[in-house]
Structures are given as structure tokens and as C-alpha cells.
Amino acid sequence: MDQPHNAGSAPPQSEEPVSGNEPAETSDKSQPVIRTTPERDELAASMQGYFGRRRRVQxxxxxxxxxxxxxxxxxxxxxxxxxxxxxxxxxxxxxxxxxxxxxxxxxxxxxxxxxxxxxxxxxxxxxxxxxxxxxxxxxxxxxxxxxxxxxxxxxxxxxxxxxxxxxxxxxxxxxxxxxxxxxxxxxGGEQMVRVEHVHVYPGGQAIVGAVAAPGVGGLSKMDVKLMHSLDRQPSPFRMAPRCCARTRRGTECQSPAVRGKRRCRIHGGAARSGAPRGERNGRYVHGLRTAEMKELRARLRDARAVLAMFD
Known part of the structure; x- marks a missing residue:
């Protein structure tokens, strides 16, 4: 006959097997038992990642x-x-x-x-x-x-x-x-530059899209230099006359000319630029190629031409 138990005492131990949801305890105390659902989920995810990887050679x-x-x-x-x-x-x-x-x-x-x-x-x-x-x-x-x-x-x-x-x-x-x-x-040696933010201020312009020109060694080289672009220069520079000196590429220089001169700072328009005149101009041997001698020879040719008209 079953003995009734008091309300304050512990319930009797059941001899039924443990359900499949809860793992049964083992006698081996060295192996901890996973009891909570988060631990089971973490173990399942870890085992899935482990077996999903390719085994390394040993x-x-x-x-x-x-x-x-x-x-x-x-x-x-x-x-x-x-x-x-x-x-x-x-x-x-x-x-x-x-x-x-x-x-x-x-x-x-x-x-x-x-x-x-x-x-x-x-x-x-x-x-x-x-x-x-x-x-x-x-x-x-x-x-x-x-x-x-x-x-x-x-x-x-x-x-x-x-x-x-x-x-x-x-x-x-x-x-x-x-x-x-x-x-x-x-x-393959290629380099990609990603621009996420573009700020366009009043008076400026921007290009939206892929702008690239093939160059040497896989790099890109723009045909128009930014420093020569009229759209990127302030208003006084855009209104200034152009240098128009012949560049190495055979085109005319589009940099603004220095005030009071015909050329830009690169092509001789800077202060105290150009070769000095007279004896200060480098090495002298005979002096027949100086600017003064060239001017004198030109005047002599004009004089001979005038005299030849009266002969």
C-alpha cells in the first residue's frame, strides 16, 4: 500500500526513463551534461560548422x-x-x-x-x-x-x-x-577606389559615374589634367588669358598667364624667369649669338636691302 507523503517533503523519485528531450545523466563525472536549450543550440551550430569544413591534410x-x-x-x-x-x-x-x-x-x-x-x-x-x-x-x-x-x-x-x-x-x-x-x-595588380561621399560646393561641378582611362601598368591616367581644367579654377583664373605655349605633347598650355606677361609660371612667366641678358647669360666664346648682335645683324640686312633698291 502506497504511503502518503507530506506536502513539505520531497516528491518520490520516479523510476521511469528520462524522456528524449532531456539527456540522461551518466555515471562519468568527467563529462558534463548539457541541460539547457541554448547550450544544445550552440553545440549543434558548432558541430555543423565543424563538419561543414574541409578536413585538413595531416x-x-x-x-x-x-x-x-x-x-x-x-x-x-x-x-x-x-x-x-x-x-x-x-x-x-x-x-x-x-x-x-x-x-x-x-x-x-x-x-x-x-x-x-x-x-x-x-x-x-x-x-x-x-x-x-x-x-x-x-x-x-x-x-x-x-x-x-x-x-x-x-x-x-x-x-x-x-x-x-x-x-x-x-x-x-x-x-x-x-x-x-x-x-x-x-x-591581378588592379586597384579599386570607392567614393562614398561627394561634396559639390557652389560654383563647382562633379561627374557621377565610372571615369577611367587605361594607362601603363594597369593604372588609369586622365587625358585632361585637373589643374588645367577651367571648371575647377576660380573666376579670375578662368577670365585670365591662356599661356598657349607648346607642350611636350604638341598641344597648347591652358594654364593662366602671369599678370603682365604672356606665359604661365611654368613656361617663363614667373618673376625673374628667363635667361639673363648681356654678359650674365652663361658662357661666352665670341659673342656673335647674343640678342644684341642678332638685332645689329637684322638692322644691317635692312640697310643693305634699302641700298640695293637705289643701285
């Missing part, structure tokens, strides 16, 4: 020789070649040996260093041998920079801290430069 090192972890040698060769973006097994093996030599530490094994480096290279996903070599360099640079930062943090000697910190800064800058180089390689 290897083992025995007596300094890189060997596959699987018994299928052709599978390991294909995985390593794909990880380094090459079709040469020799190149892939060489890069793996370089990873072992660069990443191996006294407190770790060569196998751990190699697998960590292979994960980095696989994450970069190189498309050719050039990007693969850059990925190996990036792995070594990052590992060396972290090692210097750790030594600087553990040391109490100011000189050691300064030396290790400076070296870490140089390595981190090198790593950033390597990242930029990889980005330039993948975009």
Missing part, C-alpha cells in the same frame, strides 16, 4: 622523414599537392620539410609543427606555387612573431624585453606586408 614525421598518416599513399600525395596548389610532389615535400624546420620548437614535436603548418597553408588555399611559398613564409613569420612576443612577456630584463619586442614588431609588419602581397597577387 602527416607524421619519423626519423626526419615525412610520411602519410593513412595507408593510401596516392591519397596523401593528392591531398598535399592540392593543399600547396601544385602538381609536383617534389615541391609539396620540399614545402613540408621547410615547415618542419621553421615551426619546430624544443618543447614540441616535428609532427605537431608540420600539421599546424599544413593547416595554415590549407587555410590560405594557394592557387599556384608562388602563393604556396608565400603561405609557408606567412606561417613561419607568424610563429616567430608569437615566439618573440612570448619571450618579451616572460622576461624581466628590460633589454631582453626591448629586443624581443622590436623584433616582434618587425615580424608582424612583415606578416602584414605578406598579406597585402597575397591580396595583390589574387586581384
Amino acid at each position: 602527416a607524421r614525421v619519423r626519423d626526419g622523414v615525412v610520411e602519410p598518416q593513412t595507408d593510401i599513399g596516392i591519397l596523401f600525395a593528392a591531398q598535399t599537392a592540392d593543399a600547396f596548389g601544385t602538381t609536383s610532389p617534389t615541391f609539396a615535400t620540399r614545402c613540408m620539410n621547410q615547415l618542419v624546420g621553421v615551426l619546430k620548437r624544443e618543447d614540441g614535436t616535428a609532427e605537431q609543427a608540420l600539421n599546424a603548418g599544413l593547416a595554415v597553408v590549407s587555410g590560405v588555399d594557394p592557387e599556384n606555387e608562388t602563393e604556396a611559398m608565400l603561405a609557408v613564409q606567412m606561417a613561419g613569420t607568424h610563429d616567430a612573431a608569437m615566439s618573440m612576443l612570448a619571450r618579451a612577456a616572460q622576461s624581466t630584463n628590460p633589454r631582453v624585453m626591448e629586443a624581443c619586442g622590436n623584433l616582434a614588431v618587425k615580424l608582424l609588419r612583415t606578416y602584414t606586408a605578406q598579406m597585402e602581397t597575397l591580396s595583390k597577387l589574387r586581384r
Whole structure:
């Protein structure tokens, strides 16, 4: 006969199995039990992301020789070649040996260093041998920079801290430069400039749209220079006479002439510009080519022409 229980006492324990919504407790105390719904959702999302990623290639090192972890040698060769973006097994093996030599530490094994480096290279996903070599360099640079930062943090000697910190800064800058180089390689040297805000003030004009002219080395070069554009110059400059000197391209210079002169500042209109007159004008040998001699010869030619009319 069932015994009634008091209201203040604990309810009797049920011997029925736990429903599927709540996981049953295990006897192993080392494994925590997930009881809340947010923890289950987080675990499901993490497992989905983990299994959705492509598995990185792994290897083992025995007596300094890189060997596959699987018994299928052709599978390991294909995985390593794909990880380094090459079709040469020799190149892939060489890069793996370089990873072992660069990443191996006294407190770790060569196998751990190699697998960590292979994960980095696989994450970069190189498309050719050039990007693969850059990925190996990036792995070594990052590992060396972290090692210097750790030594600087553990040391109490100011000189050691300064030396290790400076070296870490140089390595981190090198790593950033390597990242930029990889980005330039993948975009083919092209550069895109995005303008989000354009301010047009009274009296100014703006062009909305793609304005580009092909130039040398993939760069863009505008045919009309902005400093010569009349729309971008103030009103006094637009009303001033143009220089009209012959440029190297064979066109007329459109810069405004200096006040009181016919040319702009570039083509001789600036103050005290132009060659000096007289003996101050450079080197003299005979003096037959000076402006004064040219003027005298012109007058003599005119005089001879007048005299010839009366002969």
C-alpha cells in the first residue's frame, strides 16, 4: 500500500526513463551534461560548422622523414599537392620539410609543427606555387612573431624585453606586408577606389559615374589634367588669358598667364624667369649669338636691302 507523503517533503523519485528531450545523466563525472536549450543550440551550430569544413591534410614525421598518416599513399600525395596548389610532389615535400624546420620548437614535436603548418597553408588555399611559398613564409613569420612576443612577456630584463619586442614588431609588419602581397597577387595588380561621399560646393561641378582611362601598368591616367581644367579654377583664373605655349605633347598650355606677361609660371612667366641678358647669360666664346648682335645683324640686312633698291 502506497504511503502518503507530506506536502513539505520531497516528491518520490520516479523510476521511469528520462524522456528524449532531456539527456540522461551518466555515471562519468568527467563529462558534463548539457541541460539547457541554448547550450544544445550552440553545440549543434558548432558541430555543423565543424563538419561543414574541409578536413585538413595531416602527416607524421619519423626519423626526419615525412610520411602519410593513412595507408593510401596516392591519397596523401593528392591531398598535399592540392593543399600547396601544385602538381609536383617534389615541391609539396620540399614545402613540408621547410615547415618542419621553421615551426619546430624544443618543447614540441616535428609532427605537431608540420600539421599546424599544413593547416595554415590549407587555410590560405594557394592557387599556384608562388602563393604556396608565400603561405609557408606567412606561417613561419607568424610563429616567430608569437615566439618573440612570448619571450618579451616572460622576461624581466628590460633589454631582453626591448629586443624581443622590436623584433616582434618587425615580424608582424612583415606578416602584414605578406598579406597585402597575397591580396595583390589574387586581384591581378588592379586597384579599386570607392567614393562614398561627394561634396559639390557652389560654383563647382562633379561627374557621377565610372571615369577611367587605361594607362601603363594597369593604372588609369586622365587625358585632361585637373589643374588645367577651367571648371575647377576660380573666376579670375578662368577670365585670365591662356599661356598657349607648346607642350611636350604638341598641344597648347591652358594654364593662366602671369599678370603682365604672356606665359604661365611654368613656361617663363614667373618673376625673374628667363635667361639673363648681356654678359650674365652663361658662357661666352665670341659673342656673335647674343640678342644684341642678332638685332645689329637684322638692322644691317635692312640697310643693305634699302641700298640695293637705289643701285
